[in-house]
Amino acid sequence: MRVPTDLSRLPLFDHHCHGVLRDEVDREGFEALISESSRPATVGTTRFDSQVGFQVLANCAPVLGLDPFPTPEVYMARRKELGVEEVSRLLLRAADITTFGIETGHGADLITGPQQMAEAGDAAAHEIVRLERIAEQVAEKAREAGTDAVTYLSDLERTLDARLTTAIGVKSIAAYRIGLDFDAARPERVLVQSHAEAFMRRTGALRLDDPVLIRHLIWLAVDRAQVIQFHIGYGDDDVDLHRCNPLLLTDLLRATRDTGARFTLLHCYPFHREAGYLADVFPHVYFDVGLGINYSGSRSEAVIAESLELAPFGKILFSSDAWGAPELFYLGTFLFRRGLAAALDRFGELDGWPLEQRLRVATMIGYENAARLYGVDDRATES
Numbered sequence: 380m381r382v383p384t385d386l387s388r389l390p391l392f393d394h395h396c397h398g399v400l401r402d403e404v405d406r407e408g409f410e411a412l413i414s415e416s417s418r419p420a421t422v423g424t425t426r427f428d429s430q431v432g433f434q435v436l437a438n439c440a441p442v443l444g445l446d447p448f449p450t451p452e453v454y455m456a457r458r459k460e461l462g463v464e465e466v467s468r469l470l471l472r473a474a475d476i477t478t479f480g481i482e483t484g485h486g487a488d489l490i491t492g493p494q495q496m497a498e499a500g501d502a503a504a505h506e507i508v509r510l511e512r513i514a515e516q517v518a519e520k521a522r523e524a525g526t527d528a529v530t531y532l533s534d535l536e537r538t539l540d541a542r543l544t545t546a547i548g549v550k551s552i553a554a555y556r557i558g559l560d561f562d563a564a565r566p567e568r569v570l571v572q573s574h575a576e577a578f579m580r581r582t583g584a585l586r587l588d589d590p591v592l593i594r595h596l597i598w599l600a601v602d603r604a605q606v607i608q609f610h611i612g613y614g615d616d617d618v619d620l621h622r623c624n625p626l627l628l629t630d631l632l633r634a635t636r637d638t639g640a641r642f643t644l645l646h647c648y649p650f651h652r653e654a655g656y657l658a659d660v661f662p663h664v665y666f667d668v669g670l671g672i673n674y675s676g677s678r679s680e681a682v683i684a685e686s687l688e689l690a691p692f693g694k695i696l697f698s699s700d701a702w703g704a705p706e707l708f709y710l711g712t713f714l715f716r717r718g719l720a721a722a723l724d725r726f727g728e729l730d731g732w733p734l735e736q737r738l739r740v741a742t743m744i745g746y747e748n749a750a751r752l753y754g755v756d757d758r759a760t761e762s
């Protein structure tokens with residue numbers, strides 16, 4: 380009889396995720412964490428009535444000691460009773476992640492950092508730095524100190540290099556700030572300087588949305604042969620989804636294929652098939668369906684199976700893209716392990732993929748591809 384693929388203990392390298400909230404959240408705050416909208420749920424509706432909301436009630440409730448499908452009120456009361464630290468510990472331990480790649484550039488003051496995540500999740504944690512955030516931080520300091528654009532740009536490179544002595548990669552949110560239909564060419568130095576000057580002349584908190592400076596950052600990362608994570612596709616309501624198709628990066632990918640830089644396309648939903656194509660044709664392109672897994676809930680099996688269509692298995696990665704709610708770490712891993720096992724079993728049924736081949740492919744996608752790409756493997760040191 381055919382043996383089903385058991386991935387319940389599959390080692391996972393969550394190569395793109397964030398921290399969990401330090402403080403407790405109320406019902407409205409929690410509903411905001413399980414939605415990509417920046418607005419409260421439409422009057423008369425709740426975020427619990429969604430794929431991800433049902434997943435919380437079905438599969439996170441038992442981790443917190445409740446029967447499946449409590450009411451949202453009972454679930455929130457249980458969260459409060461356990462306290463934020465215990466809720467995080469229970470869900471992160473249940474997620475059973477071996478390695479976190481933690482991107483620290485978004486809401487860092489609200490969430491736990493890599494060290495705390497490593498402790499709470501009994502895992503290894505490595506940092507991924509957000510290019511746009513570093514550029515904003517260095518610009519704010521330069522503006523305060525009254526330095527000129529040339530000094531700012533050299534400070535920016537120095538800061539980036541310092542961060543990269545420990546960080547394992549960088550992330551760009553060009554998708555959010557300028558869309559992916561930007562000019563792929565490396566911007567001229569004088570142009571970069573004039574845009575840096577204009578950027579530092581702005582008042583208030585600096586939000587980098589200057590296409591020239593964002594292109595400059597991407598090329599700095601390319602010059603350093605970094606792993607460059609790109610937000611692709613689905614995200615919060617800041618994003619123009621029609622400008623987030625990864626095919627818009629084709630010129631950039633073509634221009635960088637022999638530089639040593641590697642690109643990881645994050646989430647990609649609903650463009651994961653386009654991402655699979657790019658991962659196939661460009662040796663330095665990888666992708667995951669991160670955020671698309673949690674939010675498609677019971678349908679995530681289909682999304683995961685679709686991610687296994689064109690892309691070579693050595694180019695597919697795992698991420699949860701969890702931010703804030705520890706539930707998203709648990710669900711990201713639970714749904715991924717389940718969906719990947721289901722897809723591989725189906726291939727086994729259709730074409731007789733042997734168990735050892737199914738397990739080998741699962742291990743590549745769950746851990747080995749990221750370990751090779753980022754040059755870290757924490758499996759041997761796992762307790």
Ligand SMILES: [Zn+2]
Binds near residue numbers: 396397700
């Ligand atoms: Zn993210």
